[in-house]
Amino acid sequence: MASHRRTSQPGRTTAARTSRVAALSVAATAAALATPTAQAAPGETPADVASRVDRLYQQAEKATEQYDAAGERADKLRADLNDLQDEAARGQERVNRMRDGLGSLAGAQYRSGGFDPALALMLSSDPDSYLDRAEALDRISNRQLTQLEELREAKRALDQHRSEATAKLNELNRVRATLRARKRDVQGKLATAQRLVNSLSAADRARFASRLAERTSRSARGFDLSDLSGLGPASGRAAAAVAAARAAVGAPYAWGSTGPSTFDCSGLMVWSYRHAGVALPRTSQAQLGAGQHVPLGQARPGDLVIYRNDASHVGMYVGGGQVVHAPYPGARVRYDPVGMMPIAAVTRPA
Known part of the structure; x- marks a missing residue:
């Protein structure tokens, strides 16, 4: 049955999401250039700037995960709203058909027996024929x-579907407002970080980049690789996800992106496991509960390594004491030691 709503064209949702991510990246860059340049504090070394920028990146990543969660909720609400609108359209058509049918019955009843049955029987020249008609009218009345x-x-x-659709629309509007707030939060932190980097000389920027790399390797020092099992992937799906993650190495970080050419940290996990036929939740916090928790010593390639107490970062263990992950803005998907930062949990997707 035809719906009263116009359906979306195939691919439009994906294309719109890709365009939105691209627009947000451009907006973040524009914000960095348009805002007055932040300066490193007097006496602040590239190492100090690296620490400040690293904190901003962590805060931006947490805000990005919140943005992704709000975006996932908005997508779900839009789908629910579309379903409710379809139900309401079909319900309205059904009500219209019923009204038309009742109008036809009422007209037939009026034409065939529009006055007192007893009087009609007394005046009838053919009582048997009248009784047959009266019985038919009684059946019509019951119907x-x-x-x-x-x-x-x-x-x-119909009223229930309309009420639910209104509630979904109101919630969607609230989530959209949350998305706008998260977007401003991420863009502000990234713009501040970029302005700090831009305030450095070319030589200091080079030292700054090496400091960020050193922070990662320093975090991993002392991590005992002998704790790892060295076993292969737990399943064929895990192997397929590892292959996809490895293929993404070198792709740029882009917040809010799930590929195919740019990624944020949880987006890379979603994209990799999608290639294995597994649908992961969108955010690292949700991915924390997306499977069985295993001890780090039993980690296998394909397991998700969730970082920090707030579960704001995630990488995929690929064996050999390494993860593949999308580190932060300006970096590319890469290999790093599994112990590069505090580990909250290791999750093996179902």
């Missing part, structure tokens, strides 16, 4: 009562 009740039920269902 009409049944259809009236069905009409009432259809109208109640």
Whole structure:
């Protein structure tokens, strides 16, 4: 049955999401250039700037995960709203058909027996024929009562669908407002970080980049690789996800992106496991609970390594004491030691 709503064209949702990510990246860059340049504090070394920028990146990553969660909720609400609107359209068509049918029955009843039955029987020249007609009218009357009740039920269902659609629309508007706030938060932190980097001389920027790399390797020092099992992937799906993650190495970080050419940290996990036929939740916090938790010593390639107490970063263990992850803005998907930062949990997707 035809719906009263216009359906979306195939691919439009994906294309719109890709365009949105691209627009947000451009907006973040524009914000960095348009805002007055932040300066490193007097006496602040590239190492100090690296620490400040690293903190900003962590804060931006946490805000990005919140943005991703709000975006996932908005997508779900839009799908629910579309379904409710379709239900309401079908319900309205059903109500209209019932009303038309009842109108036809009422007209037939009026034309065939529009006055007192006793008087009609007394005046009838053919009582037997009249009684046959009266019985038919009685059946019509009973059918009409049944259809009236069905009409009432259809109208109640229609009102319910409309009420639910209104509630979904109101919630969607609230989530959209949250998305805008998260977007401003991420863009502000990234712009501040970029302005700090831009305030450095070319030589200091080079030292700054090496400091960030040193911070990662320094975090991993002392990590005992003998704790790792050295076993292969737990399943064929895990192996496929590892292959996809490895293929993404070198792709740029872009917040809010799930590929195919740019990624944020949780987006890379979603994209990699999608290639294995597994649908992961969108955010690292949700990915924390997306499977069985295993001890780090039992980690296998394909397991998700969730970092920090707030679970704001995630990488994929690929064996050999390494993860593949999308580190932070300005960096590319790369290999790093599994112990590069505090580990919250290791999750093995189902």
